[in-house]
Amino acid sequence: MLTGSELPKYRTLRVVVDRGVVTVTLHRPAHRNAFGDGMREELADAYTWCDRDDTVRVIVLTGEPPAFCAGADLTAGEDTFTAPGPDFSAAGVAVPAWTLAKPVIAAVNGHAVGLGLTLALQCDIRIFAADARYGVVQARRGMIGDAYSHWILPRLAGISNAAEILLTGSTFDGHRAVELGLGSRVLPADQVLPAALELAHDIATNTAPMAVAASKRLLWDSLELDRTAVGARETEIHLRLMAHDDAREGVRAHVERRDPRWTGLPQDPTN
Numbered sequence: 001m002l003t004g005s006e007l008p009k010y011r012t013l014r015v016v017v018d019r020g021v022v023t024v025t026l027h028r029p030a031h032r033n034a035f036g037d038g039m040r041e042e043l044a045d046a047y048t049w050c051d052r053d054d055t056v057r058v059i060v061l062t063g064e065p066p067a068f069c070a071g072a073d074l075t076a077g078e079d080t081f082t083a084p085g086p087d088f089s090a091a092g093v094a095v096p097a098w099t100l101a102k103p104v105i106a107a108v109n110g111h112a113v114g115l116g117l118t119l120a121l122q123c124d125i126r127i128f129a130a131d132a133r134y135g136v137v138q139a140r141r142g143m144i145g146d147a148y149s150h151w152i153l154p155r156l157a158g159i160s161n162a163a164e165i166l167l168t169g170s171t172f173d174g175h176r177a178v179e180l181g182l183g184s185r186v187l188p189a190d191q192v193l194p195a196a197l198e199l200a201h202d203i204a205t206n207t208a209p210m211a212v213a214a215s216k217r218l219l220w221d222s223l224e225l226d227r228t229a230v231g232a233r234e235t236e237i238h239l240r241l242m243a244h245d246d247a248r249e250g251v252r253a254h255v256e257r258r259d260p261r262w263t264g265l266p267q268d269p270t271n
Contacts (some may be wrong), residue, residue: 127183146200
């Protein structure tokens with residue numbers, strides 16, 4: 001297991017490792033964790049580091065209280081959105097959370113607007129704070145939603161709800177976020193991160209790394225596949241997993257009433 005001295009050091013993030021779970025905290029508290037000062041590049045690097053380390057099982061993304069992420073850094077004033085630079089991309093982060101082999105849980109423990117919310121939407125599981133405000137507000141800033149929000153939102157919330165979110169730029173609370181299908185749970189703000197960490201440790205201990213990686217990949221790919229293609233992929237994955245000892249170990253551990261000792265790596269066996 002990694003030690004503190006081996007963890008990457010960042011200006012805008014805090015990284016903590018605990019028994020296979022990495023907590024990545026957006027850390028620009030003076031700016032409500034707005035996405036600036038190199039946070040885009042540092043988060044991509046942190047995601048890549050987590051994905052390469054086989055001891056990492058789950059990633060929890062959260063923000064330094066009281067916000068999750070205020071979105072784009074507006075310190076440039078009216079020029080915030082007018083100087084894109086030669087390598088501009090609206091992707092939000094060059095390594096979207098859905099591309100990783102490990103589950104990414106967004107512990108949205110406070111306000112998340114604009115890129116702050118669309119960044120969370122790239123994660124696999126989202127837990128929202130009840131009384132915080134959320135929204136893809138870019139239409140009210142003369143822009144459009146970013147970070148693949150026009151691809152993700154219709155699939156999570158349906159085209160009508162996605163249109164309301166994107167075209168109005170209005171904000172809503174955590175209860176409404178879950179009603180719209182944007183997350184799985186809504187909790188008081190101080191309970192969001194503990195709940196995410198409890199879920200992360202359950203995954204890290206009790207689920208097979210290889211099976212989780214394959215299931216995650218198929219879940220995201222299924223958004224572009226038809227029923228027949230999904231069925232074929234499920235069969236292919238089953239056959240690959242059946243050939244690995246984890247398929248035996250899961251049953252052994254269940255019968256013996258102990259934690260499983262997985263030997264498979266956190267990577268899609270079909271790759």
